[in-house]
Amino acid sequence: MTIRNVALLGLGIMGGGMARQLLEAGFHVTVWNRSKDKAASLATAGAHVAETPADAVAQADVAVGMLSSDDASRAVWLDAGALAAMRLGSILIEASTLTIDWVRELAAAAKGRGIGFLDAPVTGSKVQAASGQLRFLVGGAASDVETAQPVLAAMGSETIHLGDTGSGALLKLVNNFLCGVQIASLAEAVAMIERSGLDVDRAVGLLASGAPGSPLLGAVAGRMLQRAYDPQFLIPLMAKDLSYAQAAFDAQGIDLASAAAARTRFEAAAAAGRANEDIAAVVEPLRPQHC
Ligand code: NAP
Numbered sequence: 001m002t003i004r005n006v007a008l009l010g011l012g013i014m015g016g017g018m019a020r021q022l023l024e025a026g027f028h029v030t031v032w033n034r035s036k037d038k039a040a041s042l043a044t045a046g047a048h049v050a051e052t053p054a055d056a057v058a059q060a061d062v063a064v065g066m067l068s069s070d071d072a073s074r075a076v077w078l079d080a081g082a083l084a085a086m087r088l089g090s091i092l093i094e095a096s097t098l099t100i101d102w103v104r105e106l107a108a109a110a111k112g113r114g115i116g117f118l119d120a121p122v123t124g125s126k127v128q129a130a131s132g133q134l135r136f137l138v139g140g141a142a143s144d145v146e147t148a149q150p151v152l153a154a155m156g157s158e159t160i161h162l163g164d165t166g167s168g169a170l171l172k173l174v175n176n177f178l179c180g181v182q183i184a185s186l187a188e189a190v191a192m193i194e195r196s197g198l199d200v201d202r203a204v205g206l207l208a209s210g211a212p213g214s215p216l217l218g219a220v221a222g223r224m225l226q227r228a229y230d231p232q233f234l235i236p237l238m239a240k241d242l243s244y245a246q247a248a249f250d251a252q253g254i255d256l257a258s259a260a261a262a263r264t265r266f267e268a269a270a271a272a273g274r275a276n277e278d279i280a281a282v283v284e285p286l287r288p289q290h291c
Helices: 013-024 036-045 053-057 070-079 100-112 126-130 142-155 167-196 200-209 215-226 235-251 257-274 279-286
Strands: 005-009 028-032 062-065 091-094 116-119 134-139 156-163
Touching: 005 013, 005 053, 013 028, 013 036, 013 126, 013 142, 028 036, 028 053, 062 070, 062 142, 070 091, 070 100, 091 100, 091 142, 100 116, 100 167, 100 235, 116 142, 116 167, 134 142, 134 167, 142 156, 156 167, 167 200, 167 215, 167 235, 167 257, 167 279, 200 215, 215 279, 235 257, 235 279, 257 279
Parallel strands: 005 028, 005 062, 062 091, 091 116, 134 156
Antiparallel strands: 116 134
C-alpha cells in the first residue's frame, strides 16, 4: 500500500510536533484535537482540520493516536467512533503511552474490523517530536510495521519492532518506570543539597557527571535548578505512567515499591498546583516554602 493520507488525533506537546513532521514529509495530513485552538497553526501549515475523530480518519491510510491516557484513547477510538470510521485495510498506530490491557483490547477491536494495529509508544520528548527524532517501540505484525514504516520514519529516527501486540507498551512502561523513579529521587537529592549549604550548581553538576548521571538526570536537574517548568512532559502524565507500570509489574507478581513511592511525589506536585508544569517541578513541594 502506498501511504498518502495520514490522520493524527491528539495535538498536545507531542502530537503537534509529530503532525508537523508528517506535513514536512509530504503526506496529506488530517488532524483532530479535542481543544480546537491547538489545530490552528497546523491548518496554516497545510493540515486539514477535521471536526470529529471519525471525520479525521475516514480517508486515512494510516491513523495515529497521540493522546494522554487509556481513557482518552478509548474516548477517541471507540466512544467517538474513530475506529469504526476507518477504512478496511488501513492501519491504526497508537503512539500514546497506554496500558498493555487497553492496547490489546483496542488491537482486537481493530482486527475485528479488518484494520491493522500497532502499539508504538515513543521515547524522546517535545524536542524530539518537533524534530522527527523519536524512537518508536513497536508491537504488532511485521507486515503492518513494514507498511507503516514511511509514516514512522517521518516522525522518528528509529523504529524498534519488539514483538507482538503489547510489546511496545510493555517496554515503554518499563522505560518510564525507570525515568520516573530517577526523577523523583533526583528531586529529593536536589532538595537535600539546597538545604545543606553546599554549592548547589557544583554539587548537582558533580552528581550528573558521575556514577548517578544519565542523559535524563542531567537534563532534568538543569531544569530543576533553573526552575524552568515550561512543560516538556507534564507532571500528571508521569504519575499516570508510574501507575500503569505498577499494574503491569503487578500482573507479573512484582510489587513495584519504588514506583509507588515515586508516584506519590508526582501526585503531591500536581496537588500543589503543578499539574500544568514540567516533571522537573516535582522538586517544588520539597523546597522549604512548602515545609
Ligand atoms: P499533552 O500535551 O497533555 O496532550 C494530550 C493530548 O490528549 C491532547 O491532545 C489532549 O487534548 C488529548 N486528550 C486528553 N484527554 C482527552 C479526551 N478525553 N478526549 C480526547 N482527547 C483527549 O500530552 P503529551 O505530552 O503530548 O503526551 C501525549 C502522549 O505521549 C501521552 O500518552 C504521554 O504519556 C506520551 N509521551 C509524552 C512524552 C513527553 O515528553 N511529553 C514523551 C513520550 C510519551 P486537549 O488538547 O483537548 O487537552
